Amino acid sequence: MPGKSLIERYTIELPTKGDHVRMNYEEIGLKVGLEIHQQLDTSTKLFCSCKPELFKGEPEFTFLRRLRPTQSELGQIDPAAYFEFQKGVRVLYEADSETSCLVEMDEEPPHPLSIEALEIALTAALMMNAKPVDEIHTMRKTVIDGSNTTGFQRTCVVALNGEIKVGGKRVPIQHVSLEEDAARKTGEEGTLIRYRIDRLGIPLIEIATAPVINTPEEAGEVALAIGKILRATGKVRRGLGTIRQDLNISIAGGALTEIKGVQELELIPLVVEYEVQRQLNLIKISRELGQTGAREEDLQEEFYDVTEVFRETQCKVIRKSLDKGQRVLAVKLPKFSGFLGRELMPGIRLGTEMADRARFWGRVGGIFHTDELPAYGITVQEVSMLKKHVDAGEKDAVVFVVDTLENAKDALRAVLERAREALKGVPEETRAANPDGTTRYMRPRPGAARMYPETDIPPIQVTEQLIRKIFASLPEPPEQKLQRLMKDYRLNQKLASQVMDAGVAELFETIVNESKVSPTTVAVFLTETVKALKREGAPVERLSESIIREMFRAVGSGELAKEALQDAASWLLRNEGRSLKEAIDALGLRTLSMDELEEVIDKAIASNKSLIEKSGGKAFSQIMGIVMREVRGRANADLVSEIIRRKLQKLSF
Numbered sequence: 001m002p003g004k005s006l007i008e009r010y011t012i013e014l015p016t017k018g019d020h021v022r023m024n025y026e027e028i029g030l031k032v033g034l035e036i037h038q039q040l041d042t043s044t045k046l047f048c049s050c051k052p053e054l055f056k057g058e059p060e061f062t063f064l065r066r067l068r069p070t071q072s073e074l075g076q077i078d079p080a081a082y083f084e085f086q087k088g089v090r091v092l093y094e095a096d097s098e099t100s101c102l103v104e105m106d107e108e109p110p111h112p113l114s115i116e117a118l119e120i121a122l123t124a125a126l127m128m129n130a131k132p133v134d135e136i137h138t139m140r141k142t143v144i145d146g147s148n149t150t151g152f153q154r155t156c157v158v159a160l161n162g163e164i165k166v167g168g169k170r171v172p173i174q175h176v177s178l179e180e181d182a183a184r185k186t187g188e189e190g191t192l193i194r195y196r197i198d199r200l201g202i203p204l205i206e207i208a209t210a211p212v213i214n215t216p217e218e219a220g221e222v223a224l225a226i227g228k229i230l231r232a233t234g235k236v237r238r239g240l241g242t243i244r245q246d247l248n249i250s251i252a253g254g255a256l257t258e259i260k261g262v263q264e265l266e267l268i269p270l271v272v273e274y275e276v277q278r279q280l281n282l283i284k285i286s287r288e289l290g291q292t293g294a295r296e297e298d299l300q301e302e303f304y305d306v307t308e309v310f311r312e313t314q315c316k317v318i319r320k321s322l323d324k325g326q327r328v329l330a331v332k333l334p335k336f337s338g339f340l341g342r343e344l345m346p347g348i349r350l351g352t353e354m355a356d357r358a359r360f361w362g363r364v365g366g367i368f369h370t371d372e373l374p375a376y377g378i379t380v381q382e383v384s385m386l387k388k389h390v391d392a393g394e395k396d397a398v399v400f401v402v403d404t405l406e407n408a409k410d411a412l413r414a415v416l417e418r419a420r421e422a423l424k425g426v427p428e429e430t431r432a433a434n435p436d437g438t439t440r441y442m443r444p445r446p447g448a449a450r451m452y453p454e455t456d457i458p459p460i461q462v463t464e465q466l467i468r469k470i471f472a473s474l475p476e477p478p479e480q481k482l483q484r485l486m487k488d489y490r491l492n493q494k495l496a497s498q499v500m501d502a503g504v505a506e507l508f509e510t511i512v513n514e515s516k517v518s519p520t521t522v523a524v525f526l527t528e529t530v531k532a533l534k535r536e537g538a539p540v541e542r543l544s545e546s547i548i549r550e551m552f553r554a555v556g557s558g559e560l561a562k563e564a565l566q567d568a569a570s571w572l573l574r575n576e577g578r579s580l581k582e583a584i585d586a587l588g589l590r591t592l593s594m595d596e597l598e599e600v601i602d603k604a605i606a607s608n609k610s611l612i613e614k615s616g617g618k619a620f621s622q623i624m625g626i627v628m629r630e631v632r633g634r635a636n637a638d639l640v641s642e643i644i645r646r647k648l649q650k651l652s653f
Helices: 079-086 115-127 216-232 265-292 315-325 352-360 380-389 406-425 463-473 479-490 494-499 505-513 519-535 545-557 562-575 580-587 594-607 609-631 637-650
Strands: 011-012 020-022 031-040 061-065 090-095 138-142 153-165 171-181 184-189 192-195 203-209 245-252 257-262 327-331 342-347 397-402 427-432 441-445 451-452
Touching: 020 184, 031 216, 079 519, 115 153, 115 171, 115 216, 115 463, 115 519, 171 463, 203 216, 203 342, 203 637, 216 245, 216 265, 216 479, 216 494, 245 265, 257 265, 265 427, 265 441, 315 327, 315 397, 327 406, 342 352, 352 397, 352 406, 380 397, 397 406, 479 494, 479 505, 494 505, 494 519, 505 519, 505 545, 519 545, 519 562, 519 594, 545 562, 545 580, 562 580, 594 637, 609 637
Parallel strands: 090 192, 257 427
Antiparallel strands: 011 020, 031 203, 031 245, 061 090, 138 153, 138 451, 153 171, 171 203, 184 192, 245 257, 327 397, 427 441
């Protein structure tokens, strides 16, 4: 249905109905809370004086660690931390002396909290009407996936109980916090994970909303509004990896699911839609399983060695594993036949979720199940022998894996646990966002044992004097800035809004003021042209502010025609590290002199005398097209138009 939004086109088979109906989010009871994490543009890291930058090339040194979960003050171990520990991973950390020190290596206590970062966080908090706390206390949040050398992330609450208005609706801001960013993952080889600690310790601001968002579109709008406020401070980093959105999503009859790491703002509505679809389908599966008579007590930890069934198999995956001496283990899921192949969201089935669990808990490559067989070189006869071996009936599903006995058993235990959860409905869990808007299992939901006090960092008093100082220099609110852009630069509302939404308002003003190029030309490039380059697959994150400013200074000085901006940018993105002058030379974009341009125009007019004599002044558009085809990218279109009109007017028709 062209012209309709994804929401309007979207339908789903609800658990209580057999036909397709349009999504009614109010009826479904959708609740979404957002957590926005944004890197701050500071001169140092949060707890040391290292540069908050990423380094390229080979690391100066590395060190190897294995992290273990610790007990809380009450002797509890967080389930998410235990989950990560169970993987048995080792972490190889890569570092250089410019962007990391003994603090990042956990060989030295953290330095005092960065006051620069604190003031930026307080600025954003006050712009969201949040109430600063009286005293900043740093806490430790257990994280042992390897992304923190310490086994925890340092975080502190800066302000509470704020609010913003989005579309006339009041959206409460539960808290504004300041925390350290994690190390960045650079590779994985079996149970060895590589992390670079250059990003570890870069200041992050975290903004958490109350779960009052009720539609996918609204989730996107709230995230955009918070992003505008953060960018208005002028103290946040931009570019790939500097911002991420986490979502807490639930529906009536479902469960709270945390989805982490949504990188693209435009993806938020789709992530919400897919999670709603997933939970509705899981509820439907749970009800239908109940109707078939499936019971939790029938899901027994009884594993069958079915290696002999596949001894002569043509399945390459199984064949390769058997050649290494591994075994094939199977488990029966009574009354689950047909359910493992049921789609929960595009490309994700119940069997997919079981495979995710098996991979994480069992360290296996994946699972096979009877809902998808025969396939992958597995024959009908092998499926029949498999079912007979495990005494599976027509309504039963069979899941099997091929690996070492220990890994295979752990994987099948995880499959059984996911099957038990399927009987109950939607499990509470943390999921990771995929680039297409779908999600995958990440870990169990963290518990209360995850957070405990940081004893190495003294509290910081938030004085009235500090708050008055920040209040006195609060940035221009986004709504006010939008109106000013329209008035001062004569941008229409659509273009001014695009500049604001893209977070390039400050860059826009800087370019216009230093290059004297038309504000509309600058705004179109920063919004529509950059989007067009991204659609073409260009790595637009490499298009730094310094490169863009240099391009527009070249336009302002006449070295580069404004029509050549996109071509020059595209070339620079494909040829990282090369100069604008090299781009101009390689593309033949050197601006024509006035004499050269007039010569081209005179030639076009002379070659089309009959057309001009016949059409008179109406021949302008044809002559303009002929000239621009030859000089595009090397001459300003407005200047070409002016010269052609002048020359045509001198002719007598």
